[in-house]
Amino acid sequence: MLLQILVNGILMGGLYALMAIGMSLIWGVMNIINIAHGSFIMLGAFTTYWLFAILGMDPFVSLAFSIALLFALGYGVQRYLINYVIRASAFITLILAFGIEIFINNAALVSWTADIRKVQVAYGAANFSLGNYVTIPTIRVVAFLLVIVISIAFFYILNRTNLGRSIRATSQDLDAARLVGVDVAKTYAITFGLGVGAAGAAGTLWSILFPISPIMGGELTLKSFVVVIIGGLGSMLGPIIGGLALGITEAFGTNWFGSTYGNLISFTILVLVLIIRPKGILGGAD
Amino acid sequence: MVILEGKNVTKRFAGLLAVSDIDFYLQDGEILGLIGPNGAGKTTLVNVIAGVYRPSEGEVFFKGKQISGKKPYQIGRMGISRTFQVVKPFPGMTVKENAAVGAMYGAGGKNKSAKEAIQRAEEILEFVGLADKMNKGADQLSVASRKRLEMAKALAMNPKLVLFDEVMAGLNFGEIDQAVELIKKIRESGMSILIIEHVMRAIKNVCDRVFVLHHGEKIADGTVEDVLNDETVIKAYLGRRYKELTH
Amino acid sequence: MEKKKLQYALIGGFILLIVVLFPLVSNNFIIRFGTDILMFAIMASAWNIIGGYTGYASFGNVVFFGIGGYITAILMEKAGMHFAVAYLAAGFGAALFAVLIGLPVLRLHGHYFAIATLGVAEAMKALVQNLEITEGNSGIYLPMLDLSIKGQYYFFFYMMLGTLILTLLLTYLVLNAKLGYSLIAIREDEDAANSVGINTTLSKTIAFALSGFFTGLAGSIYAYQQAFLKPGPAFSVQTTVKMIVMAVFGGMGKLFGPLIGAFSIEIISETLSNYFLVAHTLFFGTVVILAIVFTPKGLIDMITQRKFGISYFLENIREHRI
Numbered sequence: 126m127l128l129q130i131l132v133n134g135i136l137m138g139g140l141y142a143l144m145a146i147g148m149s150l151i152w153g154v155m156n157i158i159n160i161a162h163g164s165f166i167m168l169g170a171f172t173t174y175w176l177f178a179i180l181g182m183d184p185f186v187s188l189a190f191s192i193a194l195l196f197a198l199g200y201g202v203q204r205y206l207i208n209y210v211i212r213a214s215a216f217i218t219l220i221l222a223f224g225i226e227i228f229i230n231n232a233a234l235v236s237w238t239a240d241i242r243k244v245q246v247a248y249g250a251a252n253f254s255l256g257n258y259v260t261i262p263t264i265r266v267v268a269f270l271l272v273i274v275i276s277i278a279f280f281y282i283l284n285r286t287n288l289g290r291s292i293r294a295t296s297q298d299l300d301a302a303r304l305v306g307v308d309v310a311k312t313y314a315i316t317f318g319l320g321v322g323a324a325g326a327a328g329t330l331w332s333i334l335f336p337i338s339p340i341m342g343g344e345l346t347l348k349s350f351v352v353v354i355i356g357g358l359g360s361m362l363g364p365i366i367g368g369l370a371l372g373i374t375e376a377f378g379t380n381w382f383g384s385t386y387g388n389l390i391s392f393t394i395l396v397l398v399l400i401i402r403p404k405g406i407l408g409g410a411d
Numbered sequence: 412m413v414i415l416e417g418k419n420v421t422k423r424f425a426g427l428l429a430v431s432d433i434d435f436y437l438q439d440g441e442i443l444g445l446i447g448p449n450g451a452g453k454t455t456l457v458n459v460i461a462g463v464y465r466p467s468e469g470e471v472f473f474k475g476k477q478i479s480g481k482k483p484y485q486i487g488r489m490g491i492s493r494t495f496q497v498v499k500p501f502p503g504m505t506v507k508e509n510a511a512v513g514a515m516y517g518a519g520g521k522n523k524s525a526k527e528a529i530q531r532a533e534e535i536l537e538f539v540g541l542a543d544k545m546n547k548g549a550d551q552l553s554v555a556s557r558k559r560l561e562m563a564k565a566l567a568m569n570p571k572l573v574l575f576d577e578v579m580a581g582l583n584f585g586e587i588d589q590a591v592e593l594i595k596k597i598r599e600s601g602m603s604i605l606i607i608e609h610v611m612r613a614i615k616n617v618c619d620r621v622f623v624l625h626h627g628e629k630i631a632d633g634t635v636e637d638v639l640n641d642e643t644v645i646k647a648y649l650g651r652r653y654k655e656l657t658h
Numbered sequence: 659m660e661k662k663k664l665q666y667a668l669i670g671g672f673i674l675l676i677v678v679l680f681p682l683v684s685n686n687f688i689i690r691f692g693t694d695i696l697m698f699a700i701m702a703s704a705w706n707i708i709g710g711y712t713g714y715a716s717f718g719n720v721v722f723f724g725i726g727g728y729i730t731a732i733l734m735e736k737a738g739m740h741f742a743v744a745y746l747a748a749g750f751g752a753a754l755f756a757v758l759i760g761l762p763v764l765r766l767h768g769h770y771f772a773i774a775t776l777g778v779a780e781a782m783k784a785l786v787q788n789l790e791i792t793e794g795n796s797g798i799y800l801p802m803l804d805l806s807i808k809g810q811y812y813f814f815f816y817m818m819l820g821t822l823i824l825t826l827l828l829t830y831l832v833l834n835a836k837l838g839y840s841l842i843a844i845r846e847d848e849d850a851a852n853s854v855g856i857n858t859t860l861s862k863t864i865a866f867a868l869s870g871f872f873t874g875l876a877g878s879i880y881a882y883q884q885a886f887l888k889p890g891p892a893f894s895v896q897t898t899v900k901m902i903v904m905a906v907f908g909g910m911g912k913l914f915g916p917l918i919g920a921f922s923i924e925i926i927s928e929t930l931s932n933y934f935l936v937a938h939t940l941f942f943g944t945v946v947i948l949a950i951v952f953t954p955k956g957l958i959d960m961i962t963q964r965k966f967g968i969s970y971f972l973e974n975i976r977e978h979r980i
Contacts, residue, residue: 152769156769158769158772158773206947206951208979208980209951209975209978209979210950210951210954210975210978210979211978211979211980212977212978212979212980213954213977213978215768215769216715217906217950217954217978219715219769219772220902220903220906220946220950221946221947221950221951223899223902223903223946224903224943224944224945224946224947224949224950225943225947226943227899227939227940227942227943227946228940228943228944228947229943230939230943231937231939231940231942231943232940234939235936235937235940299980309980310980313980343895347776347780350773350776350777351777354770354773385784385787385788385795386784386788387784388780388781388783388784389781389784389785389787389788392777392778392780392781392784393777393781395773395774395777395781396763396774396777396778396781399763399766399770399773399774399777400762400763400765400766400774403766403770461853463849463853482852482857483849483852483853484852484853484854484855484856484857484858487852487853487854487855488855492853492854492855493853495849495850495853499847499849499850499853500846500847500850501842501843501846501847501850501851502846502847503842503845503846503911504842504843504846508839511839512839512840512843512851512854512856513854513855515836515839515840515855516836516840516854516855516856517854517855518855520836520855524836525834525835525836525839528836564850564854565854568854568855
């Protein structure tokens with residue numbers, strides 16, 4: 126029983142990690158809190174949904190499309206919108222992101238209505254057992270493995286490529302990066318694109334596991350916040366630690382207190398972590 | 412009378428010794444110079460006195476009362492004010508409002524209304540020579556004026572002791588001489604001064620006594636004349652060329 | 659100088675007179691719309707105290723609104739108290755909550771403060787959803803105001819108006835007192851503020867409590883007006899967003915900025931919803947985006963600088979782009 130809860134928590138935590146990885150990147154590099162992050166996840170989910178509903182495309186195939194589409198969208202939003210206010214106070218970009226969130230959510234509502242939809246794949250209910258106690262849904266394990274693959278890809282891009290070096294240089298000192306020839310505007314756009322692309326991937330996986338609707342974004346943004354804060358900024362491991370921590374505590378918390386307490390638990394953790402360890406559980410003491 | 416005294420003051424950052432076991436004192440009405448190469452721990456020491464850092468070991472006394480462990484604002488209200496090496500004006504306020512905030516919350520600020528504080532600010536700005544820029548935004552000042560505003564904010568707090576952290580850096584010779592005159596005037600009005608400075612021309616002109624930090628340790632303490640001729644000091648800080656340049 | 663002051667006082671008095679007389683010549687729908695504007699003007703102005711003047715962008719101010727509402731509901735429904743008592747208790751209760759939560763949370767800066775306050779509001783919503791005394795997710799009813807329909811509309815309009823005037827008056831007094839200087843000093847440079855002798859913790863906490871107080875009062879009137887309260891709408895993130903957008907759109911850190919913001923945002927979204935039944939929030943999002951890009955300093959900056967038109971917009975973009 127306890128083991129089953131733990132496994133459920135870990136698997137959920139993997140998805141939380143993927144949700145937060147893009148938000149963490151954007152926040153860490155550009156000091157932008159992307160309030161619209163959950164809305165981008167929603168767009169990723171709907172990309173998969175429509176490709177599945179219209180073309181019958183398998184979600185694990187459409188994953189590539191939703192990443193690509195969301196990357197392009199993120200690139201454009203940063204390049205032609207956020208870059209115009211990036212030097213104003215961080216607070217201004219926060220509100221701009223709010224505006225983008227309202228826009229995306231309502232555009233989705235107008236186009237697709239508030240109906241709750243589901244991607245019904247044939248293998249959706251497949252599962253296997255470990256010993257006699259633990260049942261594991263196959264699709265969640267695959268999703269979890271994908272999370273790891275995508276995290277490693279992110280890590281590779283940031284640490285082993287020229288693009289990654291530009292991104293890190295820009296995040297440390299914008300003017301210095303510009304002086305050594307980095308195209309800052311483009312680097313910012315690519316960074317935002319990568320972050321939003323990861324959100325797209327999270328959306329695809331979310332759509333296989335849960336029902337989706339245009340208004341699901343707000344909740345996901347809040348969850349991503351919690352994960353980023355718990356894990357702390359500035360490390361690729363942060364979102365993974367944060368995601369697992371949230372997934373596991375939520376699993377046990379709702380088991381003990383009932384599912385209506387899920388949000389109370391996550392947000393209480395959020396506030397406590399902020400007060401006690403504002404740099405996240407990985408970060409140094411303040 | 413000793414107005415400020417530090418005993419065995421030590422400050423460590425994550426194992427790194429920034430200030431190591433230093434004793435110091437400042438007489439009432441004295442101008443004490445604090446010199447040393449960059450990274451010697453001068454600003455750290457000022458931050459310890461001003462309450463930004465709590466000393467890892469040792470104690471600081473002001474007028475016989477222990478102040479180490481108190482918050483910056485408490486120390487400010489007791490009568491110690493300080494300037495910042497990288498000046499910290501309130502950019503969204505006018506020059507006058509900047510100084511007025513000091514008058515409102517410094518020593519004796521409790522009994523001043525906002526109006527009285529603004530009056531006091533005007534007097535101080537007159538005193539430091541910023542009267543003509545009173546209604547300008549603090550973000551529109553030249554380097555020299557910003558340094559003066561930094562001093563005005565500190566003086567408006569009605570202190571007994573001021574800590575000047577490189578208030579002459581970046582000034583030209585003419586401006587330095589004006590600043591030196593100003594510091595002398597400040598002493599005449601009854602304050603004691605601790606001054607951190609790289610500008611030797613200023614140190615020689617205003618300081619009664621100098622003490623030298625090197626790698627967080629005190630390597631000399633005495634009259635300007637003695638310290639500037641001290642072999643250790645010359646080796647560690649001033650360099651051999653100093654003698655050729657100034658004699 | 660004196661003459662100018664007199665001019666402003668006359669203009670202000672004139673506008674106030676119009677607002678006071680306005681319900682007498684309007685129908686119920688418009689009075690209700692005016693009441694909504696006033697409510698958001700209170701909340702945006704209250705947000706301005708902590709977010710605009712003190713520089714602490716609270717993303718959870720709706721928590722005070724919800725607390726004010728629920729205190730009113732519980733005191734009136736469960737304890738049978740008079741609205742006047744519940745109204746005051748709502749304000750002071752929200753302020754007390756601001757102090758308790760502010761002491762730990764106001765030690766955080768920037769984004770971290772923003773998210774912590776957001777977390778507090780969301781946690782509070784979840785708590786209220788689970789408590790018995792608040793009747794959880796099914797919502798709580800309040801006694802109805804015993805007046806004619808027209809009388810009810812008047813009552814809530816003038817309660818909101820009175821509370822708004824109280825908010826602005828107290829904010830004005832604070833700004834011209836030492837406290838106001840300390841708040842702006844904290845916004846401009848908190849370390850420097852501390853070193854000139856400002857007890858920054860105390861000042862920030864007072865600002866947060868004031869912000870909570872007025873928001874709580876608005877929540878109290880709102881709850882009585884609705885006669886029914888549910889956790890979802892009472893603690894909605896969207897309400898916080900609206901306060902902030904209004905304050906920024908009008909001009910934060912300016913006394914009348916949020917008021918102008920509330921007025922214009924409400925008018926804009928109401929007009930949009932008249933023309934576009936489904937898509938009006940979509941246009942609302944667009945308005946927010948355009949406003950932030952073109953006028954990040956708010957409408958009041960345009961008005962006081964007397965700068966209008968393309969060149970002002972381009973100037974803003976040039977200043978902030980990379």
